Amino acid sequence: MFSRVRQFLFPRIPELAPHEAYRLWAEDYPPYAHNLLMEIEERAMTALLPAVRGKRVLDVACGSGRYARWLHANGAHVSALDFSYEMLARSDRSLARAQADMNALPLESGAVQVIVCGLAVGHVADMERALREMARVLTPHGTLVYSDFHAATRKWKRTFRAQNQTYAVQHFPRHQAEHVAALRKAGFVPETFQAVHVSAELARVDARAQDFRDRWGDTPVALVVRAQKS
């Protein structure tokens, strides 16, 4: 009886595995940064990228393709992949796209010079395996730039609405030390770790940022990482 009342007052949010979550989420997932976190994460990611003009660049777990679009606009020869057919279907058709799991990349070794992977490594249980695959398909000294939710947000659920219901997507938050260890084991030299904050300067000009800081203060929201294949 009490548990039914509690469930009514505080309904439990079902947590979905990433593939199922993004199948449902895709319909409402446009191919550009569509919230404050993505906007500031994207600024940090693009600032850390090397020059991409004329280079072969792979967007791993491209989703609806916001980074693939940016890379293409900046002169890269882009390939993009994601394991969600529905997310890929939202991305630009003129890009080279494929449905694939980041744990088994369908590319030859040394095929690309740069890899970008936005907000996706946190979805894989075995991050080292995915990073090993990325190291394999990079040329020697190739660059990997990726982002993840910051470990400081590990208690926050990653939720979305679909079919009139709120869902959470499974995510494995990791501390910087775990990223360092996985990168090294996978064959990378970690270069830069940048904690992305909602800054006080931004809050002065952006009401969403002010709301965030009123609630969460200076909690870092994302970690942006740059590493070189050793």
Ligand SMILES: C[S@@+](CC[C@H](N)C(=O)[O-])C[C@H]1O[C@@H](n2cnc3c(N)ncnc32)[C@H](O)[C@@H]1O
């Ligand atoms: C938060 S979205 C980010 C999409 C895009 N990278 C961006 O930054 O806008 C995470 C994406 O990772 C994809 N994904 C999660 N696990 C994956 C895996 N093992 N292999 C390939 N894609 C995966 C999902 O389908 C989803 O499109």
